[in-house]
Amino acid sequence: MKRSKDPESQAQPKGLSRRGFIRGVGLSGGAVGLLHPEGEAAPAPAVLGPGPVPITLLVNGKPHKLEVEPRVTLLDALRDRLDLTGAKRVCDRGTCGACTVILGGKAVYACSVLAIDAQGKPIQTVEGINAGGRLHPVASAFVNQDALQCGFCTPGFVMAAKAFLDRNPNPTLEQVRKGLGGNLCRCGTYVGIRQAVLEAAKQMRGGARNV
Amino acid sequence: MSEPNYRWPARDKRRVMGTRVNRIDGPAKVSGRGKYGSDINQPGMLFAALLTCPHAHARVRSVDIKEAQALKGVTAVEVMSGPGTVIQWAGTEVAAVAALTEEIARDAVRRIKVDYEVLSHAVKEEDLKAAGGRSKPAGEVLVGDPDDAFKKADVISEGEYGIPVLQHCCLEPHGQVVMWKGDTIEYWPSTQNVSGIGGDLAQSLSIPAANVHVRQDHVGGGFGSKFSADRWGVVAAKLSKASGGRPVKLFLDRRTELEIAGSRPSGFARIRLGARKDGTIIAWESQSWGTSGPGGGGVAATQLPYVFVNIPNKRVNHTGVITHTGPARAWRAPNHPQASFLTCCAIEDLAAKLNLDPLEVFDRNFQYTARPEVYRAQLRKAAELSEWEKLWHPRGQAGPGPVKRGLGIGVATWGGLGHASDCRTTIHPDGSVEVELGSQDLGTGTRTVIAMVAAETLGLSVGQIQVKIGDNRYPPSGGSGGSTTVGGVAVSTRKSTMNALQKLLEAVAPALGVSADQLEAVDGRIQVRGNPAKSLTWKAACQKLGVKPIVEMGRNDPKNPMGMISQGVGGIQIADVSVDVETGVVKLNRLVAVQDCGLIINPKTAESQVYGACIMSICGALFEERIMCQQTGRFLNADMEFYKLAGIDDIGEIIVHLDITPEHDARGVIGLGEPPVVPGIAAIANAVANAIGVRVPRVPLTPDRVLAALEGRRA
Numbered sequence A: 001m002k003r004s005k006d007p008e009s010q011a012q013p014k015g016l017s018r019r020g021f022i023r024g025v026g027l028s029g030g031a032v033g034l035l036h037p038e039g040e041a042a043p044a045p046a047v048l049g050p051g052p053v054p055i056t057l058l059v060n061g062k063p064h065k066l067e068v069e070p071r072v073t074l075l076d077a078l079r080d081r082l083d084l085t086g087a088k089r090v091c092d093r094g095t096c097g098a099c100t101v102i103l104g105g106k107a108v109y110a111c112s113v114l115a116i117d118a119q120g121k122p123i124q125t126v127e128g129i130n131a132g133g134r135l136h137p138v139a140s141a142f143v144n145q146d147a148l149q150c151g152f153c154t155p156g157f158v159m160a161a162k163a164f165l166d167r168n169p170n171p172t173l174e175q176v177r178k179g180l181g182g183n184l185c186r187c188g189t190y191v192g193i194r195q196a197v198l199e200a201a202k203q204m205r206g207g208a209r210n211v
Numbered sequence B: 001m002s003e004p005n006y007r008w009p010a011r012d013k014r015r016v017m018g019t020r021v022n023r024i025d026g027p028a029k030v031s032g033r034g035k036y037g038s039d040i041n042q043p044g045m046l047f048a049a050l051l052t053c054p055h056a057h058a059r060v061r062s063v064d065i066k067e068a069q070a071l072k073g074v075t076a077v078e079v080m081s082g083p084g085t086v087i088q089w090a091g092t093e094v095a096a097v098a099a100l101t102e103e104i105a106r107d108a109v110r111r112i113k114v115d116y117e118v119l120s121h122a123v124k125e126e127d128l129k130a131a132g133g134r135s136k137p138a139g140e141v142l143v144g145d146p147d148d149a150f151k152k153a154d155v156i157s158e159g160e161y162g163i164p165v166l167q168h169c170c171l172e173p174h175g176q177v178v179m180w181k182g183d184t185i186e187y188w189p190s191t192q193n194v195s196g197i198g199g200d201l202a203q204s205l206s207i208p209a210a211n212v213h214v215r216q217d218h219v220g221g222g223f224g225s226k227f228s229a230d231r232w233g234v235v236a237a238k239l240s241k242a243s244g245g246r247p248v249k250l251f252l253d254r255r256t257e258l259e260i261a262g263s264r265p266s267g268f269a270r271i272r273l274g275a276r277k278d279g280t281i282i283a284w285e286s287q288s289w290g291t292s293g294p295g296g297g298g299v300a301a302t303q304l305p306y307v308f309v310n311i312p313n314k315r316v317n318h319t320g321v322i323t324h325t326g327p328a329r330a331w332r333a334p335n336h337p338q339a340s341f342l343t344c345c346a347i348e349d350l351a352a353k354l355n356l357d358p359l360e361v362f363d364r365n366f367q368y369t370a371r372p373e374v375y376r377a378q379l380r381k382a383a384e385l386s387e388w389e390k391l392w393h394p395r396g397q398a399g400p401g402p403v404k405r406g407l408g409i410g411v412a413t414w415g416g417l418g419h420a421s422d423c424r425t426t427i428h429p430d431g432s433v434e435v436e437l438g439s440q441d442l443g444t445g446t447r448t449v450i451a452m453v454a455a456e457t458l459g460l461s462v463g464q465i466q467v468k469i470g471d472n473r474y475p476p477s478g479g480s481g482g483s484t485t486v487g488g489v490a491v492s493t494r495k496s497t498m499n500a501l502q503k504l505l506e507a508v509a510p511a512l513g514v515s516a517d518q519l520e521a522v523d524g525r526i527q528v529r530g531n532p533a534k535s536l537t538w539k540a541a542c543q544k545l546g547v548k549p550i551v552e553m554g555r556n557d558p559k560n561p562m563g564m565i566s567q568g569v570g571g572i573q574i575a576d577v578s579v580d581v582e583t584g585v586v587k588l589n590r591l592v593a594v595q596d597c598g599l600i601i602n603p604k605t606a607e608s609q610v611y612g613a614c615i616m617s618i619c620g621a622l623f624e625e626r627i628m629c630q631q632t633g634r635f636l637n638a639d640m641e642f643y644k645l646a647g648i649d650d651i652g653e654i655i656v657h658l659d660i661t662p663e664h665d666a667r668g669v670i671g672l673g674e675p676p677v678v679p680g681i682a683a684i685a686n687a688v689a690n691a692i693g694v695r696v697p698r699v700p701l702t703p704d705r706v707l708a709a710l711e712g713r714r715a
Helices: A018-024 A029-035 A074-081 A137-144 A154-167 A173-179 A190-205 B026-030 B066-070 B102-111 B128-134 B146-152 B194-205 B230-242 B254-260 B336-353 B358-368 B372-385 B446-458 B485-512 B538-543 B603-622 B680-692 B703-714
Strands: A053-059 A062-068 A100-103 A106-109 A122-124 B046-052 B058-064 B074-079 B093-099 B113-118 B135-137 B141-143 B155-163 B175-181 B184-189 B212-214 B248-251 B267-275 B281-293 B314-322 B403-411 B421-427 B433-436 B465-468 B519-522 B525-528 B531-537 B550-556 B572-580 B586-596 B653-659
Touching: A053 A074, A062 A074, A074 A100, A100 A154, A106 A154, A137 A154, A137 A190, A137 B026, A154 A190, A154 B026, A173 A190, A190 B603, B046 B102, B046 B230, B046 B254, B058 B093, B066 B074, B066 B102, B074 B102, B074 B230, B093 B102, B093 B230, B093 B248, B128 B135, B128 B314, B146 B267, B146 B281, B155 B336, B175 B230, B184 B194, B184 B230, B194 B212, B194 B230, B230 B248, B267 B336, B281 B336, B336 B358, B336 B403, B336 B680, B358 B372, B358 B403, B372 B403, B372 B572, B372 B586, B372 B653, B403 B680, B421 B446, B421 B485, B433 B446, B433 B485, B446 B465, B446 B485, B485 B519, B485 B525, B485 B531, B485 B538, B485 B550, B525 B538, B531 B538, B572 B603, B572 B680, B586 B603, B586 B680, B603 B653, B603 B680, B680 B703
Parallel strands: A053 A122, B046 B248, B184 B212, B281 B314, B433 B465, B586 B653
Antiparallel strands: A053 A062, A100 A106, A100 A122, B046 B093, B058 B113, B074 B093, B135 B314, B141 B314, B155 B267, B175 B184, B175 B248, B267 B281, B403 B572, B421 B433, B421 B550, B519 B525, B525 B531, B572 B586
16 A cells, blocks of 8 residues: 555554645645545545644654644744744755754655654754754764855755764765765855764764764 | 054964864854844744746736735735836746735735736847847957957967856845834845845835844855845835734745846857967957846956956957846856856867967966966966876877866956955953954854954954854944955954054053053963063953953955955866766866965865855856746746756865965955856866867756767767
């Protein structure tokens, strides 16, 4: 079944299926049928929206209850509702990576995840990994290597780099160049970023704090 | 006491300036704590959205906002292009809505009904013959006798080259949060112009400039496009007022950002060079054209020939082409990258025609530049760093195999004189120091440079200086354009901190039993010159002030640089590329940048400017272009998926060499933001020609263009 292949839908709380969401925001029955041919036979899920619905997001270790329309992205929920503005809105279409957060241990573009779909999994933002005035080794390496200019892509890069290093603690330069291909910078800070990720890897292997 | 000697300390006496300092706003930016305009959330804040015109050329017949106004949650609707307005480019703002949430604002925009009379449009300029009545000839510039010189030339080389319109594509879109309550406006823009943008907004709203309070901690890119309040600033203020003074957030979405918030003029040219056998150019003739949008424009022909300005015989013609496209704005080194590309490609083609090493041809013709010896030395250095002697080969002789390697040269020039800037320094009796300027840090490291100059002057560490910028209530400083910021703020900070220090020395002189002019500030102490034993700690010295802080001003006046700043730099870049002639894919192996730069305050952030500029050039040479559709009049790739920027794996190796020498240092501080963004596109285009044996006439050098050029050769 299509749904069983979708890891994100497995983590959803009861009554909040993607199918329910799609119906809730009022797509036509034909479109639902196209997306979910099994939809006709399944029991009717609770309709959500189109108005605001209560959701709970587990952000940086704390649950946050808020009410958003089902169409609100995780990015807009973080920025506009929780004032967590580290993740930036740049392309808003899953290209540039400036909105990268870590959802359930995986780097995601927060502009391309709906807030209601982000429930039930831990969400880490750039504020979370740098909490308490202490910089995460990745962030600190970005400062040391001057891997930033205007800084607007930087939080996304920091989060992408952290997720990358969590899976590849000892990368080669070549792996860094491939592994951070999902983020874009306009000022041209890639030379510093390459060095920063290698420096952070070294620091983190050496037993520095690893959130 | 006489006026202090503000001059920079001798190179060997500097303790802070010239060292590699981490940028002081780095921690705020990497942790997400730093707030940009688009991050501002205010209590009761509303969200605004724009309705933009889908047509490139149209007359607005009517705008019906009733249904939008009726939507629950909408607080105000403003019409920006009313009936009768003639729209000149797609993306033009027609109306704006403020609502409780962004989602509601977008819904309301969809409810606005606009009736357009669609007019015929023209959005392309590559083919000058097709421009017809849209052409605006700029008049001929004639120097010497080019006709005679071409007759006397041993060789005539001709070529046609083109560089398209590019977009600024700032990652933080243009926009602002603004609150117009009563008589006053609180304004959080995304701007390069903290001290000036409030007055611009005030003028559009017919209120006193004094009533607009501008604040901005950080800006997510500008590159020349963020100086004015713009129509979106004005409408956001009106929406705020119409919503009872609630703050309104309005930032452009990505498509609109790319369509209307800034572009760089295109430049196309047919160039003919007459030269002697040894490569000495004796005649230049160019017919260039391009567009800046509705005004015609295009790359400024006054920049041709670029750098080699003293070629004795020249005929220069330019035609602006009017298009129904978003208008141009200043783009990091306006006109220079295009002019460098057009000029350097023509010279490289001349060298190839003469079977000469372009190194030799460029060198020979540096006699026509303002600073021949600087360019010659830079070319030698760049050749050394790029292993020219080992890797260069005559055009097209890259050897067997489908992957061909080649090298190419580009040149630059820029001004970079520091702008007018005022600075206020406060030394508090507890020893804390504030330095305030109505400036901004575009990511160039301005904050850090200010702190370093202040620390140097006061004998303190960088961490002891509180730099306060980004507020128009601080003393005014120029907008950040033309690479003028570093010179401006460095001098005003130097003078202001030195004036403050003088007051402090006068206050502590009695305690140390000498006159103030025998005292100096070194290593966190005020001491008798050369005698650390007779000293007070900084803190103890400041306590002598009693309860009253010292507040002193300092000003940079560009008309009287006092030997502390100057202008005029060169710069040479050499690119090393590999081109797969079967796929057409160009891979950058290496880009070498040699740059003179005057006195460098922070080598770390200065190098970052050059790295970044090189990467921007790589984007322009290989990836970026605005693609207009003549059928629809729309900008086809107005998103970040298809308006392509280089990624971290696309840039090869970049080698930066800053000419930090006593001679350059003696010139004082010179801006560095723009010059290194100039030569890279030319260098890469020339390297590709060298590799594959034919000129690819247009950038970006995409696989289809490379393959087409190769086909042309075979045909």
